[in-house]
Amino acid sequence: MAKRRLNEHQLRRISSQQKARGKRTDSAERNAGNTDESTLGPEQEGLIVCHYGQQLDVESLNPATKGQLFRCHQRSNLPPLVTGDKVIWQAESDTTGIIVALIPRHSAMSRPNARGEQRSIAANIDRVAVVFAPVPEPFGNLLDRYLVAIEHLRLKPLLLLNKCDLMPADDSDNAADEAALKVSDLLKLYAGIGYDTLRVSCHQPESIDSLRQMLSGEIAVFVGQSGVGKSSLINTLRGINDDDNAGGAADVGGLSKGRAIGREKGTHTTTATKLYHLPGSGDLVDSPGIREFGLWHIEAEQLMYGFVEFRPYAGQCRFRDCRHQQEPGCALLAAVRKGKIHASRLNSYHHILQELGRG
Ligand SMILES: Nc1nc2c(ncn2[C@@H]2O[C@H](COP(=O)(O)OP(=O)(O)OP(=O)(O)O)[C@@H](O)[C@H]2O)c(=O)[nH]1
Ligand SMILES: [Mg+2]
Ligand SMILES: [Zn+2]
Missing domain, CATH: 2.40.50.140 (Nucleic acid-binding proteins)
Structure with a gap:
């Protein structure tokens, strides 16, 4: 596109x-x-x-x-x-x-400004890579929150598990690192739903090659909690060192060094939204605004749409106003019992609904 x-x-x-x-x-x-x-x-x-x-x-x-x-x-x-x-x-x-x-956009990411008006932050994005890692551990239902927002924008998600060098090669016979087990289970959960998933490490070049392949021909953005390695991944994908100021390296470690961009000395990366061409093909857009991207424009009524595997069950419950909690004849609860929907995803749905003020 x-x-x-x-x-x-x-x-x-x-x-x-x-x-x-x-x-x-x-x-x-x-x-x-x-x-x-x-x-x-x-x-x-x-x-x-x-x-x-x-x-x-x-x-x-x-x-x-x-x-x-x-x-x-x-x-x-x-x-x-x-x-x-x-x-x-x-x-x-x-x-x-x-x-x-x-030229007309095929997609737009936006966020509300101080007055609550939607402001575009980037256009023509194809793919949102949701980055997570064994450390810092993914908190709450953050990944599901991102996925809901991505589904509503009709963009293509990618679940990207970074820092795989910190994980045991075969997690099946190594229960020592609980956090590592948890993230690989999460990755399996999302792969099972049908999402694109990938395990990478900034220290393992072959994993970065497969990421580069997945992003080829697309404009992608990276989202995810602080410290999971978004900036490191962007630098690695671009083939530059984290401390390559002249090459316009993204700041690693969350510290803005106040470096110059292009011709404007002293302009901070923290306010710019920038598109980087990747070697080969594919582009990445990076900005603080995107990193904070969230569920701003989602109504409680539309939440179920954001859980792709729930969609076939919409309108299938016995009661029209079913809250999918313990009602008899609830299609979602039945799907959980049959293993079609993971219980943690239904929990996540209830949590987010609560946060949206309708739970
Ligand atoms: N072991 C390991 N460490 C990594 C990897 N990728 C990034 N890190 C480290 O994780 C820390 C955080 O990385 P950043 O790239 O700054 O994380 P970020 O997601 O951009 O964080 P914010 O900018 O605060 O949102 C740094 O110390 C990196 O060196 C990886 O694949 N393996
Ligand atoms: Mg960063
Ligand atoms: Zn129901």
């Missing part, structure tokens, strides 16, 4: 529609002397690879300048643009440009 290209006709149509809509604001901008139309280059496709505040870095997708970065501002008629957006833009100089149209 990320690789979907638009033909010339589609590009022109998107651009002219959005231009027409923005005509009034455009002329206001011109009057204010913000843009000199005559010096702008031709319209071309680009990809936003970094946004922080008003600042947008567009990577050219035009064969002549492919891969070059242009610091851009956007026409004021456009919605707030974010990393991952495909856009139509025009060069103003060798290093700057103006974005004139947004």
